[in-house]
Amino acid sequence: MSATRYNRQIILKGFGEEAQQKLLRSKVLVIGAGGLGCPALQYLAAAGIGHVGIVDDDTISLSNLHRQILFTTADIGKLKVEIAAKRLQEMNPQIGIVRHPIRLQKNNILDILSRYDYILDGTDNFESRYLINDACALLNKPLIFAAVSGFEGQLALFNVPDQFTPGTNYRDIFPIPPHRDEVPNCAENGVIGVLPGILGTMAAAETIKLIAKIGLPLTNKILSYNLLTQEQYTISITHGDGYTLPKTVDEFLKMDYQDTSEGPQGYTEIDVAELAKLQQLESTILIDVRERHEVPVLDKQIFIQVPMSEFSTFLGKEFYQKQVVLICQHGVRSVAAAEAMQERYGDTKKIYSLKGGIIKWKDHFLKS
Template sequence: MGNETITSGPAQSAAQHSLPPLVEPAGSLTPEEVQRYSRHLIIPEVGMPGQLRLKNARVLVIGAGGLGSPALLYLAAAGVGTLGIVDDDVVEASNLQRQVIHGVSDVGRAKAESARSSIEELNPGVDVVLHRVRLAASNALEIFAGYDLILDGTDNFATRYLVNDAAALLGKPYVWGSILRFDGQVSVFWDAHGPNYRDLYPQAPPPGSVPSCAEGGVLGVLCAQIGSVMANEAVKLITGIGRPLLGRVLIFDALAMTWRELRVRKDPDAAPITALGDYEAFCGLLPADDDAAAAVPVVTAAELAGMLASRQDGRSRFELIDVREPGEYSIVNIPGARLLPQGRILSGELLPELPRDEDIVLHCKSGARSAAVLAFLQQQGFVRVKHLEGGILEWIRQVEPAKPVY
């Protein structure tokens, strides 16, 4: 899941007291529930009223991945009555390093189904509702309407802005988390009571400038550290106890084992959120029009295979540049590719390494980073440059299926 560099407006004091409880109490607990939740019931701040609120709560978790896994497990263990899961992905072997809600036997299975099985094993009293769809502007409001609280554990900016705007339109709070490598961030956004995600990030970063966890890596245990904080914030909001992270971003460095806090205020000049928009376009993930899409020079995996064969026979010359990171290159690479990481090209450091009088083909993992480097090189006057459509993932699928996928 991707991380960001924190920037915000002037600080102001966050709320010093808890907000009113988000959920009304359920009628009662069964004797079995009293036994199960006894350690909550003897905490004065939670007690029977708090546990009854948890039982009556409906929480939607976006993504049953690195952050969704611990959050779902701890919310289920805490006794949240209804948990919704939005996820259209399937379990892969590379998920098991951090997505602890899934196991080896779940590889190839829908993540939502796998997560439901784990929750039912942990606490059969929780009602699990599956939304096996990709969250989009066309379905977000309808899905969100059935829940009291949203937890966003996704790893892309387009979905984060969508979650923010849909929650704001419906007046619902949401808990946000973000992780990359050794760093994590957590906050609570609630437009009706404080800042929302757009107050923290008015504009999305340029495409490819911030790697996802799939591109940059993530320490597995970091998911538990941030995901459990997200679950903690959800419990506080539901029960109305403690001081929520509304107006505050908690920033964690797992290597230094330090937590620090950034205050965030609501921007009084920001335009109100009145409708959902085109979030792919807002984040620069789609070309502005069909002509722009056609103008992006690409090669397919099959075409690149032919080009490499011709180069090996001496019938053609071109440079194949891998713009990923060294760790990715060590896992899997295309024969004949030269590693020149994206950041060092965009900084200008490696520009002298690139020939201007020879064809260049760029590639990354899926195509986003190589497209960003291509655009940069075009701005620098390079005209004989293309990039691999679909990245090395598409190369593996079409050309070398025996190679590992990460």
């Protein structure tokens, strides 16, 4: 450990060398490298968290940049996990960064979360929040939760007991997920960039307090913050009822975590059968957004190649086809391209992304 790097916090009264060593020995997983995750990751890495994990399966789009401050315009189309890890490692080469370029699901979340001491939830949909909450409760992992909506944000700690109450969880506040479209997300409701920056930084602060055992963490409380008035207040959380929390792995795997929060995305993810049907229509254009060196090489008489590195230029062009099918290796970059096309063309085009990409449907493409 370089004492010079962390000198300003080591010399802080009430912190010291012992607290710094606790940070260096800790393992923190940040779920979501978005508006909340980016500032949280930066401050956790800078503070000297010994092992930082990042979970995100998304790629960077232009609409991310006003709040996701680890990324630049040149990063559009690239995996958030890869760029975030690169920037954090440059910031602090003394710590370990682990990339998880996946979407957390019932069949993988317990294995990944079990490798870390603390979990920070920076996701923006209710499906993920309930999934993460239940997994942390089952594994008894401290969960640092942050969320934003409009001009307000919330912050809480779950599965952390205080001297009076055993640890509460997200379902003690919201026992049942809301219905689809009941609560708008950032894509529908909008968000000013500094708000997730503030809440993400506060989440990092709560994480550091927990690990270093300093101050009064938000155990069994939820903090509400209003950007427009700079007012904040906390409400105590008590154990509720009216919900089911899985007690075993089998019970967890039987839970239903359907996405109830996200409304229409402006594009549709399709399988290879739907691709084949669309391919027969003269009004369909098939676009391969992989880079030119990637294999397998697709028939250029059928698939137009527009790499993500050149995609912004392509968006300035007009074309007559009404259906657009976007394809990449794993179905991640094609979603980013679909989002960008939807922003550019709106309802004038029907936009599709091949879910799972060429790798999932390789037999189909090898026969073509």
